Amino acid sequence: MPTLSKMTCVEDFRVLARRRVPRMFYDYADSGSWTEGTYRSNEKDFQQLKFRQRVAVNIEHRSVRSTMLGAEVAMPVAIAPTGLTGMQHADGEILGAKAAERFGIPFTLSTMSICSIEDIAAHTTQPFWFQLYVMRDRDFIGRLIDRAKAARCSALMVTLDLQVLGQRHKDIKNGLSTPPKPTLLNLLNLATKPRWCLSMLGTSHRSFGNIVGHAKGVGDLSSLASWTAEQFDPSLSWDDLEWIKKRWGGKIILKGIMDAQDARRAVDAGADALIVSNHGGRQLDGAPSAISALPQIAQAVGRHIEVLMDGGIRSGQDILKAVALGAHGTLIGRSFLYALGAMGEAGVTRCLQLMANELDVSMAFCGRTRIQDVDRSILLNAGLYD
Numbered sequence: 001m002p003t004l005s006k007m008t009c010v011e012d013f014r015v016l017a018r019r020r021v022p023r024m025f026y027d028y029a030d031s032g033s034w035t036e037g038t039y040r041s042n043e044k045d046f047q048q049l050k051f052r053q054r055v056a057v058n059i060e061h062r063s064v065r066s067t068m069l070g071a072e073v074a075m076p077v078a079i080a081p082t083g084l085t086g087m088q089h090a091d092g093e094i095l096g097a098k099a100a101e102r103f104g105i106p107f108t109l110s111t112m113s114i115c116s117i118e119d120i121a122a123h124t125t126q127p128f129w130f131q132l133y134v135m136r137d138r139d140f141i142g143r144l145i146d147r148a149k150a151a152r153c154s155a156l157m158v159t160l161d162l163q164v165l166g167q168r169h170k171d172i173k174n175g176l177s178t179p180p181k182p183t184l185l186n187l188l189n190l191a192t193k194p195r196w197c198l199s200m201l202g203t204s205h206r207s208f209g210n211i212v213g214h215a216k217g218v219g220d221l222s223s224l225a226s227w228t229a230e231q232f233d234p235s236l237s238w239d240d241l242e243w244i245k246k247r248w249g250g251k252i253i254l255k256g257i258m259d260a261q262d263a264r265r266a267v268d269a270g271a272d273a274l275i276v277s278n279h280g281g282r283q284l285d286g287a288p289s290a291i292s293a294l295p296q297i298a299q300a301v302g303r304h305i306e307v308l309m310d311g312g313i314r315s316g317q318d319i320l321k322a323v324a325l326g327a328h329g330t331l332i333g334r335s336f337l338y339a340l341g342a343m344g345e346a347g348v349t350r351c352l353q354l355m356a357n358e359l360d361v362s363m364a365f366c367g368r369t370r371i372q373d374v375d376r377s378i379l380l381n382a383g384l385y386d
């Protein structure tokens with residue numbers, strides 16, 4: 001029986017999540033689009049970067065505390081928005097938000113979450129971030145923004161890289177749809193996950209909480225299927241950001257930027273932060289890894305806007321490398337999901353502790369005592385992705 005204290009890295013959580021989470025939902029998290037080349041390179045390209053070890057520097061007093069969008073954070077990490085998180089673990093978004101709040105980092109709720117904006121607000125005291133997919137039904141989007149405002153969310157994260165969907169082979173093969181297809185294989189697989197089934201029976205959160213009952217014509221799971229299929233909006237453009245910004249009236253983060261020219265547009269659009277992200281390798285397969293796209297973007301706009309990044313972060317060392325290459329902060333998607341699926345809230349807390357500790361100690365090995373003092377010079381080959 002795995003215990004928390006025996007979990008020592010994200011890989012431990014991944015292996016356990018694979019055992020505990022029904023296959024279709026585990027695969028949904030642990031997959032990328034088409035060949036999964038970009039998904040793999042997100043992780044692999046971190047490995048190419050090498051630290052410059054320093055010795056005999058006084059590293060007694062250290063801190064990895066930082067800020068993200070002006071608020072203090074325990075380390076430069078936020079939890080990324082992930083759809084269907086309440087299917088990795090019952091009440092997954094509530095548990096993730098609680099763990100993040102206790103740890104002192106931001107939690108982002110996805111538009112496609114199972115628990116709703118109001119559910120998260122009811123179970124937390126600190127403001128969280130809300131991620132917006134811009135759908136064709138702009139009335140619904142307007143009301144969604146108003147709900148995030150009413151819940152006192154401290155930032156609106158607008159995702160720009162999902163106007164069309166990258167194909168994920170596993171989701172099709174597993175029959176992952178809304179509602180999921182009750183194939184014989186799926187039912188047999190469910191029978192091997194009694195812990196998950198029991199906990200799901202104990203919650204009322206089993207559908208898309210931000211959408212069902214709020215979008216016109218979506219009252220149940222079957223009407224949701226056709227609604228989502230036609231709602232992602234390929235006509236989304238920079239012009240739309242103007243009314244979104246006006247309606248929201250608070251801090252805006254633009255997610256999914258992979259190009260320096262687009263990064264400059266994000267600055268012009270008046271965003272407070274951008275996220276260098278290829279959606280965790282789930283959208284344009286064949287795009288470069290997020291860490292390799294980071295330096296150019298940070299150099300182009302880092303003085304004008306807070307540059308964040310996500311994709312492939314599985315350890316404190318990965319966080320350190322991203323900060324060294326110009327990220328003011330980072331986000332974690334799968335590392336969070338694996339920990340949640342494996343061990344719920346306690347798993348997420350343990351995972352954050354492990355990452356923070358590795359970040360702190362690795363920073364010390366590089367002869368730095370404050371995360372703010374970390375720059376390219378802690379890497380031997382910092383120019384690798386210039």
Ligand SMILES: Cc1cc2nc3c(=O)[nH]c(=O)nc-3n(C[C@H](O)[C@H](O)[C@H](O)COP(=O)(O)O)c2cc1C
Pocket residue numbers: 028029030042080081082083110111112131159255277278279280281282310311312313331332333334335337
């Ligand atoms: C299962 C899953 C669901 C996701 N759902 C969303 C989403 O609803 N909205 C969004 O903006 N990004 C979504 N993403 C992308 C993440 O926000 C983030 O960019 C990505 O997970 C970072 O890569 P990592 O998983 O390697 O950390 C999702 C990612 C995963 C793995």
